Amino acid sequence: MKKYAFVPIIIAVVLFLVFIFFPNNWLKSFISDKKVQRAATELNPLMFQGDYVQKKILKEKNSFPIYGSSELARFDPFHPSNYFAANKKGFTPFLFGRGGMQSLIHFMNFASQADQLKGKKLVFIISPQWFHEEGIDDAHFSPNYSRLQAYDLVFNQNIDSKLKKLAMARLLTFNTVNRDQILSTLYKAELSNTKSLRFKADCARPIAYLNWRLLQKKDLYYSLFGGYQRKRHQNPKLVKNKSWDELVISAEKYGRKRAKSNPFNISDSYCLLY
Known part of the structure; x- marks a missing residue:
């Protein structure tokens, strides 16, 4: 059985060499x-x-x-x-x-x-x-x-x-x-x-x-x-x-609903983390 002791090591070395030297251009x-x-x-x-x-x-x-x-x-x-x-x-x-x-x-x-x-x-x-x-x-x-x-x-x-x-x-x-x-x-x-x-x-x-x-x-x-x-x-x-002006209006409405806990217009969920 001793003659098989080095087989896993040899396999590991071979796989490592394949990993290192396999051409990058083939893999990418x-x-x-x-x-x-x-x-x-x-x-x-x-x-x-x-x-x-x-x-x-x-x-x-x-x-x-x-x-x-x-x-x-x-x-x-x-x-x-x-x-x-x-x-x-x-x-x-x-x-x-x-x-x-x-x-x-x-x-x-x-x-x-x-x-x-x-x-x-x-x-x-x-x-x-x-x-x-x-x-x-x-x-x-x-x-x-x-x-x-x-x-x-x-x-x-x-x-x-x-x-x-x-x-x-x-x-x-x-x-x-x-x-x-x-x-x-x-x-x-x-x-x-x-x-x-x-x-x-x-x-x-x-x-x-x-x-x-x-x-x-x-x-x-x-x-x-x-x-x-x-x-x-x-x-x-x-x-x-939507146009830019429409997007600004929508964004302001969206943000206003989510920034009620502070005067800085910062999201409530973010402020709760601190």
Whole structure:
């Protein structure tokens, strides 16, 4: 029986090697249109932190990207996804954002998707609470940080070098980035002319490249098998075939019924959480 003891280990190693070395181009063609359609509104952070689903969405001629933060999760009847589902305008909103996703997070994503976004119309919603002296903190940065996109930045040869250095300097202020010794070494070398640091970066670069490819593979397999369906608010009567002025009136009536507990016109359900 001893001669069979290593069979499970051998099988595990073979499967791992298949997982790592199976060509990405063969696999990404299996990301279905249904998956892409669902991803456009699911607001899944794993999709935001990845590349493959986003690339496929942005390649669609009718995709209309909308970038923001927590407001995108307010699926009332006037939400863009519900409005354009009721009023066929020839395009589908692609939602990118959740709470804590501020400009730095969006920059990292834009840098990764620059080729897909070039020449494309998009909406970028800027929230007032983003603007404070300290900027985004670790508590909001870490859950939204994409290690894959951080490595994309290292190997991105098309981005302006000054902008790249500014981004790396800012990213190095976060514990999440500094804990990755390979990544932080490459960032620091980009910002410094120290020979010893440059030497360390040259030694770390092959490992960084391997990490980058593994993160791409992980994202690809998630793109094939992950995700979930988000329940949306369906009430097309409030928005279907209405002018802008009619929509404003309907929205004010809708909001007034749901904001009675405070003078700030904030939803009662939201205020109860605090």
